[in-house]
């Protein structure tokens with residue numbers, strides 16, 4: 001894994017050696033996010049995207065408030081998926097009209113907050129539309145809405161599928177014309193959102209999904225009010241093991257440029273076109289750092305026991321929707337470049353066999369007190385983990 005920070009055999013985050021950072025934080029385990037890596041990643045995406053395509057950050061990937069403040073200065077908007085995320089997004093300088101609120105099961109209270117805030121409610125069902133209309137009527141605030149459409153296609157190569165076939169997400173594409181026909185002036189129709197899958201490392205299938213999304217939206221736009229917002233989703237993945245190849249952004253940028261030129265701008269000249277990314281922007285900028293508290297042999301296997309575990313970084317244990325468990329990349333922060341020792345099992349401190357962070361992993365000889373760093377921890381880390389499980393204290397998060 002190509003973590004860039006290293007100095008004299010020591011791993012660094014934001015230029016600070018990890019041991020020094022651990023002393024600064026005052027406790028382990030903790031998450032550290034590298035501000036500069038996020039800045040550079042956003043710049044790389046922007047360089048690949050054609051003019052006129054905006055970038056939205058999906059807050060669910062990492063909602064740490066300091067990180068959101070930083071990202072707010074780099075992207076054009078936010079996608080939120082709860083009233084809590086909405087509150088944090090509104091605390092930044094991102095204007096409400098650049099915030100979209102997607103996600104099934106929005107309650108009347110959440111919808112009321114979103115409408116009062118003036119963000120775009122991405123409708124996931126006809127019930128939601130009825131609720132939004134009732135709230136608009138009761139409050140006199142004309143809600144900004146977009147339709148999240150469940151497409152009639154699936155995306156190949158997505159680690160998680162969120163569109164195509166029966167779904168709890170979005171309104172089925174074939175239902176949309178009828179729902180549009182019943183739409184009144186009481187809501188402010190913005191446009192459409194299609195988000196069909198996540199964690200995809202194949203540029204060709206992302207391009208294919210974008211082509212098909214544009215086909216679908218142009219069909220729907222023929223029977224809708226003018227489209228002022230078109231969210232093409234994202235799903236850009238990051239590598240989690242040596243077998244994964246990093247996503248190539250160039251073909252995606254080229255394809256989007258062609259779609260803009262030939263299809264979107266001529267047919268939907270008023271549309272604000274958005275790509276929505278979470279994991280790709282922050283996932284590789286974060287590490288989870290945990291200290292070795294024990295080293296024991298058991299019938300020929302060496303177990304290295306750390307003070308962290310799946311309660312903070314569930315995905316690294318292979319229990320966050322993975323079909324096949326693979327070790328997340330890891331290193332011993334204070335022993336970079338030392339020769340590799342016999343394989344060990346790195347386990348967390350939870351009293352469950354699920355808490356396996358490294359299965360027969362080859363690392364330098366590890367001693368009690370060493371700091372183990374798990375990479376690719378910037379997205380779907382802490383807030384995607386069962387922190388209450390076994391009642392250990394919550395870890396600190398720092399933006400460096």
Ligand SMILES: Cc1ncc(COP(=O)(O)O)c(C=O)c1O
Nearest residue numbers: 058061102195198199277278279
């Ligand atoms: C509507 C929506 N937007 C954005 C995302 C973020 O996906 P990723 O972090 O893979 O970019 C998701 C993921 O589930 C989603 O459902």
